[in-house]
Amino acid sequence: MPLPFIFSTGIEEGLSKQASFSGGSEIDHLSDYALYVRGISKTFSNGVVANNDVTFGIIKGEVHALLGENGAGKTTLMKILSGCLKPDRGEIYVNGVKTRISDPRKAVQLGIGMVHQHFTLIPTFTVAENIALVSSSSRKLELKAVEDKVRHVSKSLNFEINPNTRIEELPVGARQKVEILRLLCQDVSILILDEPTSVLTPLEVEDFFRIIRQLKNDGKSVIIITHKVKEALSISDRITIMRGGKTILTIPSSQTNASELASYVVEGFIPNLKRVPTARGEPTLSVKGLFIKGDRGEMAVKGLDLSVHSGEIVGLAGVTGNGQKELVEALTGLRKVEGGSISLKTCDLANKPPNFVINSGISYIPEDRMRRGVILGMTISENLALKRIDKEPYSKKMLIDKEALDKSAKELISIFGIKASDPCATAGSLSGGNIQKLIVARELTNAPNIVIAEQPTAGLDVKASEAVHQKLLDLKSKGAAILLISADLDEIMKLSDRVLIVFGGKIVGEFSSDSLDMEKLSKLMLGSE
Amino acid sequence: MQLKISKSTYRSILKSLISVALALVVTSVLFILTGANPVLAYYYMFVGAFGNFSLTVETLVRMTPILLVSLGLAVSFKCKVWNIGAEGQLYMGAMVGTIAAVSLGNTPVTLLISIALCILAGMAWAGIPALMKTHLGINEVITTFLMNYVAIYFVQWLIAFPFRSPDTLFPESAQLPAAAILPIMVPSTRLHLGVLIAIFLAIPLVYLLMMRSTFGYKLKAVGENPEAARYGGINIKRTMLMALVISGALAGLAGFFEVSGIQFRMRGSLSPGYGYTGIVVALLGQSNPIGVAISSIFIAAIYNGAFEVSRVLNQPQGIVDFIQGVLIIFVLSSESIMRFLEKKGVIKL
Numbered sequence: 046m047p048l049p050f051i052f053s054t055g056i057e058e059g060l061s062k063q064a065s066f067s068g069g070s071e072i073d074h075l076s077d078y079a080l081y082v083r084g085i086s087k088t089f090s091n092g093v094v095a096n097n098d099v100t101f102g103i104i105k106g107e108v109h110a111l112l113g114e115n116g117a118g119k120t121t122l123m124k125i126l127s128g129c130l131k132p133d134r135g136e137i138y139v140n141g142v143k144t145r146i147s148d149p150r151k152a153v154q155l156g157i158g159m160v161h162q163h164f165t166l167i168p169t170f171t172v173a174e175n176i177a178l179v180s181s182s183s184r185k186l187e188l189k190a191v192e193d194k195v196r197h198v199s200k201s202l203n204f205e206i207n208p209n210t211r212i213e214e215l216p217v218g219a220r221q222k223v224e225i226l227r228l229l230c231q232d233v234s235i236l237i238l239d240e241p242t243s244v245l246t247p248l249e250v251e252d253f254f255r256i257i258r259q260l261k262n263d264g265k266s267v268i269i270i271t272h273k274v275k276e277a278l279s280i281s282d283r284i285t286i287m288r289g290g291k292t293i294l295t296i297p298s299s300q301t302n303a304s305e306l307a308s309y310v311v312e313g314f315i316p317n318l319k320r321v322p323t324a325r326g327e328p329t330l331s332v333k334g335l336f337i338k339g340d341r342g343e344m345a346v347k348g349l350d351l352s353v354h355s356g357e358i359v360g361l362a363g364v365t366g367n368g369q370k371e372l373v374e375a376l377t378g379l380r381k382v383e384g385g386s387i388s389l390k391t392c393d394l395a396n397k398p399p400n401f402v403i404n405s406g407i408s409y410i411p412e413d414r415m416r417r418g419v420i421l422g423m424t425i426s427e428n429l430a431l432k433r434i435d436k437e438p439y440s441k442k443m444l445i446d447k448e449a450l451d452k453s454a455k456e457l458i459s460i461f462g463i464k465a466s467d468p469c470a471t472a473g474s475l476s477g478g479n480i481q482k483l484i485v486a487r488e489l490t491n492a493p494n495i496v497i498a499e500q501p502t503a504g505l506d507v508k509a510s511e512a513v514h515q516k517l518l519d520l521k522s523k524g525a526a527i528l529l530i531s532a533d534l535d536e537i538m539k540l541s542d543r544v545l546i547v548f549g550g551k552i553v554g555e556f557s558s559d560s561l562d563m564e565k566l567s568k569l570m571l572g573s574e
Numbered sequence: 575m576q577l578k579i580s581k582s583t584y585r586s587i588l589k590s591l592i593s594v595a596l597a598l599v600v601t602s603v604l605f606i607l608t609g610a611n612p613v614l615a616y617y618y619m620f621v622g623a624f625g626n627f628s629l630t631v632e633t634l635v636r637m638t639p640i641l642l643v644s645l646g647l648a649v650s651f652k653c654k655v656w657n658i659g660a661e662g663q664l665y666m667g668a669m670v671g672t673i674a675a676v677s678l679g680n681t682p683v684t685l686l687i688s689i690a691l692c693i694l695a696g697m698a699w700a701g702i703p704a705l706m707k708t709h710l711g712i713n714e715v716i717t718t719f720l721m722n723y724v725a726i727y728f729v730q731w732l733i734a735f736p737f738r739s740p741d742t743l744f745p746e747s748a749q750l751p752a753a754a755i756l757p758i759m760v761p762s763t764r765l766h767l768g769v770l771i772a773i774f775l776a777i778p779l780v781y782l783l784m785m786r787s788t789f790g791y792k793l794k795a796v797g798e799n800p801e802a803a804r805y806g807g808i809n810i811k812r813t814m815l816m817a818l819v820i821s822g823a824l825a826g827l828a829g830f831f832e833v834s835g836i837q838f839r840m841r842g843s844l845s846p847g848y849g850y851t852g853i854v855v856a857l858l859g860q861s862n863p864i865g866v867a868i869s870s871i872f873i874a875a876i877y878n879g880a881f882e883v884s885r886v887l888n889q890p891q892g893i894v895d896f897i898q899g900v901l902i903i904f905v906l907s908s909e910s911i912m913r914f915l916e917k918k919g920v921i922k923l
Contacts (some may be wrong), residue, residue: 398807417802554621
């Protein structure tokens, strides 16, 4: 049965491309697709139409990027393919055979596996134990065999991993590789990766892309969900764009470019950051000779010095696991300081409780937003008041003023464009991107002295990212001191006045934004200079 | 005030109702096995609890200690601190209140001082495991539970030796002085002042504390996500400590009200397990003060109704414990049952 190459297009350009591909393409039989779906629709119980008559196909041995904004329905579609969600309507074909995917186990049997944005490994288990948990076919735990398989599969992908390391001891990049390994050990042939680079440093991204290419060479099909246009272009063979729950078009990467794709992803988006030139003021935050212990009792920060002036954004670049996490936690009162000093103007902040830090006007956008930044079981207005619940107007004489809470929540929801039906809905009902907007809204209002922004736009779409960047720039122009910790070097370079490079718990280099040497910076990040 | 029931509240209520219904169904099977007609049994249970004015009052009297204990436990459970030690806290409160009352004799302040001290005793007894949890990281489930035995046997020793009544043969304390007795509010019933305090003071106060105060907010935040609560500047150790101590205070008060409203002496058999019943009630009421209040009257009705069932239908008294046990199983699995029903389309919200 011949099938058109491009599906459900609503755009004229799309239609013209459809004509040009379907004629000459040799790929127009259902059996050429490793996976093909059509007419998929999914409406959630809260009324959100996540997928609306979606058609999508992946060819054997290709890397396919699914590109779209947050809330475009990418993750929902992939969760349907991996058996985590059931579609309301639609047909699924695996290798040309119509099938139903009832649950993730069934999906794996069909050779489809997914790595979720939030990893699902058990931190206290070793690599082998985590893999044995899902791949063991008999009732007996054959850890030895699993270990051998892990070694074998990881070797074929050219990376080293000790199967006996506990997950909690691994950096995020390695955990992601374990997630992929776990799928490969179950003989999965179609891998779905949800925003895989959002947690990786540029170097890790390179390594990750290498593995993706290796997988492709081994004949695996890979679907990468992403909202980054550049990334989609650089790794994939073909790109499918989703918008508003529909697939807009599918196009080979070689036949398009970044600006064309961006115009499909967000209709009519023009980057428009406003910068007000700001004079650098007095040092607001100064850190001297700081020593902090990591989770395993080792010294993670070893004599770190830095300062952030008012009216300045300082970017902290570095490979994950070089003491950034410990530094941020010490600055916000969440981790004990072993030695050295942290001061806000003249006030000492070392080893003060979080409440003291908050009252000193330090805002903190945490990287681990689900675990730290938000309380999913509480309402949106309660979450927005988290750090100020003891203060007026939120409460008087220990009694909460619910009206004040809802009123201020409604304001923040409209200012920050949080997609929420009602401030009294639980935060858990929001999408990941909107949860981040909620956190940013809470942290960037009330004129903070210092903002510590840890991966503030990870997983956010173009418009939302720009809104966060604009807000940070506005605060800077009002005299706030901003420390930006990001694995996204583009973000650091776009916003920072100064870039500091952290390696091995120390600052090993400093650049001003106008004299950035990328090669030197990369070497410093790796500690090879 | 406008009463608006949100979807999640409605779902919570439904969850508890399903648990109760299932527990009653399983109990029906027990009735059938022991040769009783379950419909008749539940009829007599209702009659025994609410059949006439004096039976209804008796149910309220029975409800009082259960209500006080479970309101306290609701506070503790809200921040996921599992106080299993209300029974011991109840005994310690009752004992200290009794000692205070007997020692003070008939003075105008006897009742007030005894009440204050019974509350303090409950707080102190809960404070020990609370400090062990916050400062040494010792699991409160184990410490609070084991301290029940310490409390009960310690109280039995106290009433058997140092504070034994000189005028009776049994190991029990001396009778409370008249000034320490809670006044009867309706003549020729046992409706004492404590019943009214529990209903008209304890419920609104706990409601205010949990649903309207910043402390209630912090309780919920710590219970839902301690890491985010700490990040938000909430002192989680202090919140957990306060929660456990407040539940101890209410358990202590429940204990002394039983002595000064019902028994008039401290006895080793003061509580038929109110401290444990309170756990069932707090879970069934899902740590919501109103839910807990309704659940208390329900469980109290089962307690008193069971007397009638055993009298008329010759059933064992143990059905009270049976129903509670089954109820706990269904309450704990109610979320899964609810999800199953939603998945099958039986319930649509």
